[in-house]
Amino acid sequence: MKKTLLSALALCLTFAAKAQLTARPQVNVVPVPASIEEKTGTLTLQGTNARYFANSESAERMAKLYAAYLDANFGLKLQKGTMQDAHVIFSDDDHLPREGYQLTITNRKAVLQGHEAGLFYGLQTLQQISRNKTKLGLVLPQVTIKDQPRFGYRGVMLDVGRYYLPVNYIKQYIDVIASLKLNRFHWHLTEDQGWRIEIKKYPRLTTVGSQRKETSKGHLSENKFDGTPHGGFYTQEEVKDIVAYAAERFVTVVPEIEMPGHATAALASYPQLGCTGGPYEVSTKWGVHKEVFCAGNDETFTFLEDVLTEILPLFPSQYIHIGGDECPKDRWKQCAKCQSRIKALGLKDEHELQSYFISRMEKFLNAKGRKIIGWDEILEGGLAPDATVMSWRGEAGGKEAARQRHDVIMTPNTYLYLDYYQGAPSGEPLAIGGYLPLDKVYGYEPLPADLTPEEQKHIIGVQGNVWTEYIPSGPVSDYFTFPRALALAEITWSPKAKKDYTDFRKRMRGVLYDLDKRGVNFRIPEAIGAENTVIADPSGGGGEGVGASTIQNAAQRSVVKLEPPMAGAAIHYTLDGSEPTVKSPVAGAPIIIAPKRDETITLKYIVTLPESGRSSGVYSNTYTRKSYKPAVSVTPAGKGIKFQGYFKTFTAAAKVSGTADTSGVMNDFSIRAFQRHPAFGAIFEGYVKVDEDGLYEIASTSDDGSIVSIDGEEIVQNDGEHAPTTQTGIVPLRRGYHRIKVQYFDAGGGDMLKINIGVKGKQSLNLRNALFH
The missing domain is CATH 3.20.20.80 (Glycosidases)
Structure with a gap:
């Protein structure tokens, strides 16, 4: 193996000893392996006593890479030994799938099995879990990992x-x-x-x-x-x-x-x-x-x-x-x-x-x-x-x-x-357009359900x-590629059943530390636990209703616990509307946010990295205390939503108006009837019926722009000419009927409109049964 490979890959997935000093190692791997069986014990590699054994030239190359990694990051010298005294064994095994591997760690030794590419991928996993340096040495978890990619x-x-x-x-x-x-x-x-x-x-x-x-x-x-x-x-x-x-x-x-x-x-x-x-x-x-x-x-x-x-x-x-x-x-x-x-x-x-x-x-x-x-x-x-x-x-x-x-x-x-x-264009480098946050990349499923298994x-x-077009240098390329390429890696490698976005955000914290240490200029993600929140005020309508778990006693407060998106990072925040800096308070403990009735408090924060010292852009989340909207007293004429269609060009959903070219009633918010026109606008108006009091999350996915209003208040602002983009809003609703209005426009090219309404954590409304006019 060339020296360049040894030196370059020795730095892959590096993790300084100061970053984690826990005695109990975690199996945090990206992409998540196909099978992980964790046990309670550990294996400790100590000083100059650790030995490795490799049974082929390919295995020897991987062993040397691992030895270089341990030396560069922990000063641990992994020396060549025999099969009998080795603590880490690299075994070339061509009976495993071509890119598959098996990693078995007991309290006596670690054994990595695979053939060529499989050994290489197993090494990436081994390095990702080799992060727990204690006074006794490098502590590895007892685990059996059996892994191979989903796609070739x-x-x-x-x-x-x-x-x-x-x-x-x-x-x-x-x-x-x-x-x-x-x-x-x-x-x-x-x-x-x-x-x-x-x-x-x-x-x-x-x-x-x-x-x-x-x-x-x-x-x-x-x-x-x-x-x-x-x-x-x-x-x-x-x-x-x-x-x-x-x-x-x-x-x-x-x-x-x-x-x-x-x-x-x-x-x-x-x-x-x-x-x-x-x-x-x-x-x-x-x-x-x-x-x-x-x-x-x-x-x-x-x-x-x-x-x-x-x-x-x-x-x-x-x-x-x-x-x-x-x-x-x-x-x-x-x-x-x-x-x-x-x-x-x-x-x-x-x-x-x-x-x-x-x-x-x-x-x-x-x-x-x-x-x-x-x-x-x-x-x-x-x-x-x-x-x-x-x-x-x-x-x-x-x-x-x-x-x-x-x-x-x-x-x-x-x-x-x-x-x-x-993220919001105002806080991001200039891009070609569209909106593709990390969670949307991670949520992609490559096998369409409407294809047969054979297809x-x-x-x-x-x-x-x-x-x-708008990426003129390597650092800017890094910013756009990572961490979204981490989500891509999990889509392509991991079984569909193993994917979990919340778990992924925690597992990728170590990988981001590695990338920061290597000088990769990735976009620093938002803090874990940061989200826009509406606190439902029970006054004025009797009873707290569904969703009141966000209410913290009579003070009507929200307890916000922010976790750094990567190991060792710090979160600096403000609540007074000012821009946060590295001198702003650190979010080390839960933040208590207590808005007054119909008040919105904005939490602004930056994330600062431990190795490079880079800071993210300013991220913000709103915490609003709102009264429940009472249901309107109405007896609808029937199911469905009224629509008006306009077959001309608009520049924004808010500007859709004039004499409609078509109108009527349809079952849901469908633009199918208008799509044969090169550009168009539509307005939907009627009532949505909710069967229980609750904090309702309303999501609009549109290409181009859309606006959703409930009882005359704009809840979702997703206007503008853009690729498919999802925006959400939260509103407390009493059971019964509520006025709903959806405005939409398509300026040409792709067109899409999807509206979803439901209490968070529960099944969404079936709009065909919930819309009335």
Whole structure:
């Protein structure tokens, strides 16, 4: 094993002795193993007396990595010994699943069994539970872990086409994802804004295509530029080095060479490959561009085959990603060569021309012993025979491909686009849009319930994607990727039945400490136990009602216990509306918050890390004391909710008004009847019936904006143009009927509206039975 692997992985999952001094070790592992059997005893590794034994070259490499880890973090010298005197045994066992392992720790020794990748993944687990240093030595829990991954393909995509990221950062990125048992690094190497890999037969791809004169600043609508040139590319020698580096960590690098769209940088280098012949320039703007490879020009295919001929020796990956997404057909429709090819091949239209393009490239790669992956647009016009589909526009493309018996990698933007916002935009770095908090990533289930078991077998993997339009550097990339990649790791590795978000938040505290110690600039999560709270005031309506467990005696107070999101972190807070700093009080004990009737107190806090000293942005939670809303006296005409539909463009849900194009009554808050229109708005009004007093949580998930009001008060504010986003509000309601109003608009593109109402911890209302007009 190369020295670089020893030194780099020795730092993986590091944990300083000062962080935990408990004698009782915890089995906190991310991703959670398939099977854990804990026992009460421990194994202690002491000073220079600890010995290891390994039964193969592969096992010896893992043993040396573990020894380096113990030395670097605890000063513990793990020496080579014999089978008889060893305290830690690394056993190469090829009878276990290919990536599986078994770790057995008794009060006498620890035994790690696996074969190559399995041993490596077992080592990651062993290091995660090697965190409890006491005066006696390093204390390991007695445990038996039997583990193997749920999916074979467990990936992260990093886009370097928009911004070049240096080699040392790429290696660190691979180190971290490998430590999380992710095994595919999808490297997005070419884009409209830059070509990032050396192709010796076509030198202009790097002398011209890797450079742009400036970069779009802010969102597309702002039309501003930074005036600073940007460029960079990877030589073939650098690529070989990165691929080998990844292989040592059991990570396969999957290259992506975009075609037929996202080709502006290539066309700027070789204009004859486009339909118009140019001139072209490397794009300075984000978005989808009309300039694409000419599908009627044989020179285009010669060029791409030459490029792939140089690419293939660099990447031993079974898969080569050829993009296939966001390819406008405007130029093809106007191009004599493209139209001539459509006619000569008897194709129906330009979509079938794209299918021809992808199939032709697939045949070339198949002849070289490789398979293609493409984004779900490759379904359009007919899918290439042996293609694997990456489903990014939701799950629809993936499900259709699986039904056609094609392999699928699930990567829906609604759950796995790690360039989306993680919190309120006002407190986050500029992002492309959307809203994808950690808990939503963690909640993703990759096997759609409406596929048959046979069809589900074609879902071979899951991948998170980091697009870099608004991610100009390694530290910003880290911020967007982590800790959401920890949730991704658990989705891809752990059995569905083992997933528990509350438990995950506690287990990941140690991993975040490790990442901080290694200098990874992850987003610091919110504190555990922080949530918006409504204290139901029983006065004015008689009786405390359901949900009154949040009321703490006559003072009407809330007891807030905040836990740091990672080991060793500190929480500094304020309650007076001021911005917290490291000089603000530390939330070491429960915080008593006692709002007056109809008052809201805002708890603001920051989380400060122990190793780097970094602080999070300012997070806030509201604590409101509200009186119960009395039920309205009404006798409804019947079940269902009244609606008004408006078939025009709005910029906000609050602005939906005017003369309705359609109206009536429907069973629930459905926008299905309006979805054939490119843009629309809707207003729903009526009553919701609740059968018991309680603190009701109302959730609205919408794409684009929505507003939910109860008895004239706005409870959920989810307005604005955005990807699917969930916002919630809490309101105390007396049993009976309450006026409800939902406003919604869709500005074009994706559309979604889901309303959920229920007492927290209980079954939600069946709205078809609870809505009246």
